[in-house]
Amino acid sequence: MSTQTTTQTLTFARAITEGLRAALESDDKAMLMGEDIGRLGGVFRVTDGLQKDFGEARVVDTPLAESGIVGTAIGLALRGYRPVCEIQFDGFVFPAYDQITTQLSKMRYRSRGRLEVPVVIRIPYGGGIGAVEHHSESPEALFAHTAGLRVVSPATPQDAYDMIRAAVASPDPVLFFEPKGRYWSKGEVTLGGPVPDAGTPGVLDTARVARAGEDVTLVAYGPTVATALKAAEALAAEGTSAEVVDLRAISPLDVPTVAESVRRTGRCVVVHEAPSFLGVGAEIAARVSDECFYSLEAPVQRVAGFHAPYPVAKLEHEYLPSVDRVVDAVDRALSF
Amino acid sequence: MKIDATGGSDVAPADVTPLVQLVAPDGSRVVGPDDAALRERVAHLTTDDLRAMYRDMVLTRRFDDEATSLQRQGELALYAQSRGQEAAQVGSARALAGQDYVFPSYREHGVLHVRGVDPVDRLRLYRGEDHGGWDPNEHNVHLYTLVIGSHALHATGYAMGIQRDGLVGTGDAARDAAVVTYFGDGATSQGDVNEALVFAAVNNAPVVFFCQNNQWAISEPTTKQSRVPIYRRGEGFGIPSVRVDGNDVLACYAVTAEALERAHSGGGPTFIEAYTYRMGAHTTSDDPSRYRDLAEEEQWRRRDPVERLEALLRAEGGWDEAWAAELEAEAEAYGERLRDGVRALGAPAAETIFDHVYATDHAQVAAERAWFREYESATAGEEVAR
Ligand SMILES: Cc1ncc(C[n+]2csc(CCOP(=O)(O)OP(=O)(O)O)c2C)c(N)n1
Ligand SMILES: [Mg+2]
Numbered sequence: 061m062s063t064q065t066t067t068q069t070l071t072f073a074r075a076i077t078e079g080l081r082a083a084l085e086s087d088d089k090a091m092l093m094g095e096d097i098g099r100l101g102g103v104f105r106v107t108d109g110l111q112k113d114f115g116e117a118r119v120v121d122t123p124l125a126e127s128g129i130v131g132t133a134i135g136l137a138l139r140g141y142r143p144v145c146e147i148q149f150d151g152f153v154f155p156a157y158d159q160i161t162t163q164l165s166k167m168r169y170r171s172r173g174r175l176e177v178p179v180v181i182r183i184p185y186g187g188g189i190g191a192v193e194h195h196s197e198s199p200e201a202l203f204a205h206t207a208g209l210r211v212v213s214p215a216t217p218q219d220a221y222d223m224i225r226a227a228v229a230s231p232d233p234v235l236f237f238e239p240k241g242r243y244w245s246k247g248e249v250t251l252g253g254p255v256p257d258a259g260t261p262g263v264l265d266t267a268r269v270a271r272a273g274e275d276v277t278l279v280a281y282g283p284t285v286a287t288a289l290k291a292a293e294a295l296a297a298e299g300t301s302a303e304v305v306d307l308r309a310i311s312p313l314d315v316p317t318v319a320e321s322v323r324r325t326g327r328c329v330v331v332h333e334a335p336s337f338l339g340v341g342a343e344i345a346a347r348v349s350d351e352c353f354y355s356l357e358a359p360v361q362r363v364a365g366f367h368a369p370y371p372v373a374k375l376e377h378e379y380l381p382s383v384d385r386v387v388d389a390v391d392r393a394l395s396f
Numbered sequence: 397m398k399i400d401a402t403g404g405s406d407v408a409p410a411d412v413t414p415l416v417q418l419v420a421p422d423g424s425r426v427v428g429p430d431d432a433a434l435r436e437r438v439a440h441l442t443t444d445d446l447r448a449m450y451r452d453m454v455l456t457r458r459f460d461d462e463a464t465s466l467q468r469q470g471e472l473a474l475y476a477q478s479r480g481q482e483a484a485q486v487g488s489a490r491a492l493a494g495q496d497y498v499f500p501s502y503r504e505h506g507v508l509h510v511r512g513v514d515p516v517d518r519l520r521l522y523r524g525e526d527h528g529g530w531d532p533n534e535h536n537v538h539l540y541t542l543v544i545g546s547h548a549l550h551a552t553g554y555a556m557g558i559q560r561d562g563l564v565g566t567g568d569a570a571r572d573a574a575v576v577t578y579f580g581d582g583a584t585s586q587g588d589v590n591e592a593l594v595f596a597a598v599n600n601a602p603v604v605f606f607c608q609n610n611q612w613a614i615s616e617p618t619t620k621q622s623r624v625p626i627y628r629r630g631e632g633f634g635i636p637s638v639r640v641d642g643n644d645v646l647a648c649y650a651v652t653a654e655a656l657e658r659a660h661s662g663g664g665p666t667f668i669e670a671y672t673y674r675m676g677a678h679t680t681s682d683d684p685s686r687y688r689d690l691a692e693e694e695q696w697r698r699r700d701p702v703e704r705l706e707a708l709l710r711a712e713g714g715w716d717e718a719w720a721a722e723l724e725a726e727a728e729a730y731g732e733r734l735r736d737g738v739r740a741l742g743a744p745a746a747e748t749i750f751d752h753v754y755a756t757d758h759a760q761v762a763a764e765r766a767w768f769r770e771y772e773s774a775t776a777g778e779e780v781a782r
Contacts, residue, residue, distance in 0.1 A: 099687045100615035123585035367760040368753045373524025374743040
């Protein structure tokens, strides 16, 4: 396969489409499965055109059963295939929760490395799109709590492209959380290039500094990276220089990149849509207090969802981390 | 049999399965060799009864039209039409007794209409201002469930409760109770629905599984879910099963009445496949032209359930122009009340986010509520940078 590259302006959703296309082209064992992903191209059109190009055996409209999708993906993977499953919405992954946590995550471990199940599970997640119940949730911590699963979430079209390719190439199961509220955001994407090498740490293992700064570190991933960047912009206008770290991976967590930043800034604010209680921010706060104790000027702040079910759409902007709430948390950290 | 790897087998669900039908598309009564018992079940229905069913169907369709345009105007976040399925919903719901309980999915607007759930309340969920919208115990109608198939198990468990309450087979029609659960063709693939059939069967639970096979699960035709006609799924679990013409309100009424009689008297569950058609899009977010033919839509338009009942009324002298005009005016007024009612719904107070998470105090919720209250009052009136 050619390793030539081209650069295009693409939406986030389209960048994933192109990443999937590249994976289907470079690996004839790669396949896609999910509800409405074929003819319709998925409810978000992420797989638009792929069934036409790769056929019904490689882009499969499955029966309406998430446990069935993931369970059969495990079987296909045991037989040498690399299934990429689409879960239609975050709230509908739970019928598959058993297969993911009791089977998918543990197959390598319990076979002492003899078996490999390189399944990718794509989950559009997060809120802010005015949807009805079960269509706006952020269940990533539930999966990150399970050893054996890699859990990642891109924040830019380029990362979406690079990370979905790396996810398909990964020998481990990957939970690929797509911030659906960002699907229509656009960016320059360099397409092509070599298939990511699973052996070397890359986009699935490392955080990225999305904006450099000196006074405070904002840690975000997926949908809240854009919120953090906007907050950094607002803070800059007030004379505060915020660094934004985009985690990209939640499991594994790139603690060194976060710690290096916080040691410089002395302050850390974590931003995610999922509830703060026992969430990713709690883990980061613990790691930061471990690694940066003598550099900290203030306790780690969290701006996150509440310990309540995701609310009705009319109230979701009260629930979701907003620029105002991030700025407020930074103020608290600065005035501590 | 041969199976290829393209997601289909060469055995398509046969469309040749006989349907229970009591009224043909042209409005004439169907008299089959072995449907005397079912015909008996509708024999008592008077012209007024038929008109009442017609009214239910017309108002349900009006509800659909109004809700769809409210969504277009930005008053609703989303809406899922029941268009084309009015006979299945009204016919089955009209067979229910007051003490029976309904577990709907999310498209059963005709059922809710018959049960008396307030039309404005029915749209609260779709407006994004409530996750439910009505008091389930007021009309014995559980809330809509959006996770496909989950509620089939709840319905079965509820029916097991009715058994334990001794309200099956009492012989007293005013006391015997049962449950009806509604779900789609796509839902029959879910584990939960299959487990519900298992539990209902082994417990002989008084529950009716009413599957509206509207031919589509979003973009996937029924052939992606099953290689046999859907009703035969029920048979596989040892549950008496029947396929009924879902666009024939009398046939739907009759088979549901029969199933309820079985449930009430201790005969256990029944699986009904109402063979019908989703005439509209899956929801207001969907574009069916991407995956289905206009010819198919046209073919089903000719089997419109509302028109069929009109044809029956006309054929049997039950149609009256003055009455029809009155109904039209009623539908007009109904639509106006619905529009006004929905527009008048505000947003709930922000702090309700923290209400009803638990029955009693919970430290995390309490702390977050306190923080939220303080944050809201401190930032009230400040410019929103979001
Ligand atoms: C567990 C789950 N998976 C996926 C979805 C997304 N979804 C909503 S409706 C639908 C199709 C349902 O088809 P069917 O059961 O035939 O009911 P219909 O909408 O046709 O009435 C899907 C896949 C969901 N709501 N729940
Ligand atoms: Mg359907």
